[in-house]
Amino acid sequence: MNENIKEKLLVEAEEDDASSAEQHPSCPHGPTVLFYRQSQTTADGFFACSAHRNPKLCDFRMNRLDWNGNQLPRCSKVLAYPKTNCTHDLDPTSHLVALSQDDVHAQYFFDENALRFFADQCQALEISKVICMGAPRLHFHLRRNKNIASFLLDFDDRFGSYLSPNEFCLYNMCNNHFFYARQPFEDFLKCDQNESVLIVTDPPFGCRTELIAHTLRSLMRLHNKINGLPVTPLAIFWVYPYYMANYIKQDMPELQVCDYKLNYTNHTRYTNVGASRRCHGSPVRVFTNVPLQLLRLRIDEGYKYCESCKRFTGVENVHCNRCDNCCAQNGQTYRHCTICDMCVKPNYVHCPSCRRCSQVEGHNCELYQSKQLCWLCGHRGHVESNCLTWSQLRHKRKIHTHGCLICGQKQHTERNCKQRGRYFKESQFMGQTTIALRKH
Structure with a gap:
């Protein structure tokens, strides 16, 4: 392509x-x-x-x-499972050379703290089965836990030499394709009333989020069909950089980002050791549909519990009473901009044209605005001053040019205006807000 x-x-x-x-x-x-x-x-x-x-x-x-x-004949077919040399205590990720071609595999392995993080969450959430989708080291870590069953879905066929068909299938997460027989995986999905399933996926960061989201929903439907359940979501941990949040939210708006910073042992930048480590920590996070209040982050790894948010967050994250949230995402301490009425990165400055705070160097207003979510209509591609939906009301009332475009006050923005309900009808479903202009 x-x-x-x-x-x-x-x-x-x-x-x-x-x-x-x-x-x-x-x-x-x-x-x-x-x-x-x-x-x-x-x-x-x-x-x-x-x-x-x-x-x-x-x-x-x-x-x-x-x-x-x-x-037209279809090219793909079910492959025969390779001869297995199972050794229960052996973790091949400790000695196999990681596949490093980013266009294909981008194979990076979690460090010990990340493995312990996932194990802690499984214990806190009482998870009994884990689908490790593109997370081989986590699979070999969990299979030593007698209370958790794990199944590895991975694009690396080398793991077929170490694992039986009952816990591994050669798999393409971008199209939900099983190269080996799918029946062992379907047997794994069968649960009794006391069992719960978690999907942990660590896709290459160049993957299209639409495809990963489609696969996750497909696995949910398969689980529900096998167990005779109605529309029941499975717990999901999607490992991805925090700056991809907008893309993930477009495809799975029910996912929230956890503040835990994940590190890899064989990545030059996404690590907390060595000369190439980032000063604010790894940007890799966990996006999840599990309520953040249920997750447990360790204090000895640099996290704290926020009594106001009722969840764990990084020690550098300061609770903002105005936003009523611990807003920092990149490992820095955010500050609240009174003009934007939102918390921003400490090095950002306010741009009157964009009506947002942004970086000083390389800031292009036209390009920046094309990526913004309008606080009035909720659509992406423009800011409030260029909103065509809002312009439909211009002939009916005076439009304010300073401060809030709805009421004219400077103490807040359109997002928090108490008069929004007079002009916009808003509804929320699974974390996504739909905005429509009221007919007057």
């Missing part, structure tokens, strides 16, 4: 219950993904490999209109 394409590419994954005529064509890495540019319809799109962005690694590409459903 051409990484130089500037226009945003949208993706569409294959549905679990699609008929044979509706299914996507497959490459050797499982069902492909439908890509299309934002200005096009799906009929103008093309199918390409879900696992490899580099065409040198997988050159499969097919125009959408050339796909005739099941008339």
Whole structure:
């Protein structure tokens, strides 16, 4: 795929219950993904490999209109499970050379503190089964715990030589494709009333969040179908950098970010040891649908309990009474901007044009505003002063140019204006807010 394409590419994954005529064509890495540019319809799109962005690694590409459903043979097939040399106490991640091609695997292993963090959460949440999706070292760590069963789903076929089919399957998380027989995994998902399942996924940070979110929802549906449950969510720990929060929230708005900083043993930047460690710690976090109040972070690792938030946070995080939250995310102590009426990074300055605080160097107002979420209509791509939805009311009332655009006061922004309800109807579902203009 051409990484130089500037226009945003949208993706569409294959549905679990699609008929044979509706299914996507497959490459050797499982069902492909439908890509299309934002200005096009799906009929103008093309199918390409879900696992490899580099065409040198997988050159499969097919125009959408050339796909005739099941008339074209599918390339992928169920593979035979390799001969296993099981050694229960052996952790191959301690001696295997990590696959380091970022376009494909980006294989990094959690450090001991991160492993202990996940084990602590399993104990606090009374988790009995863990699906380790792209987290091999965690699987080998948990399998030594007699109270927790673990199943590894991973794109590295080398683990098939160390694990039996009852705890490993060669797997593509970008399209939810099982290369080996899926039955052992389905058996693992069968639970009694006292068992609970957690999914821990650590995808390469270059993965499309739409695809990972689609896979997580597919695994939830499979779990519910096997156990005869209604729409019941599974606990999720999605490991990703904090600065990808907007992308994850677009696809899974129910996920919140935990303040725990994860480190890897073999990453040059996402670590807390060595000369290349970051001064504010690793940017890698855990996004989860588990209430943050239920998670336990260790004080001896640099965390504290906030009585106001009723959750653990970093020692550098200072509770803001105005925001009623511990707002810092990047390991610094945030400050509250009275103009934005929100907490920002300490080195940020306020831009009157953007109506936000931002970095001083490299700040381009047009580009910055195109990535912002409007506090009036809730749509991304503009700030409040350029909101077309709000401009619909201009002929009905005087529009304020200073302070809050709704009431004109300078003590708050449109997000916190008490008069919002007169003009906007808001509803929330699973952490996502939908805003509509009221008809007057």
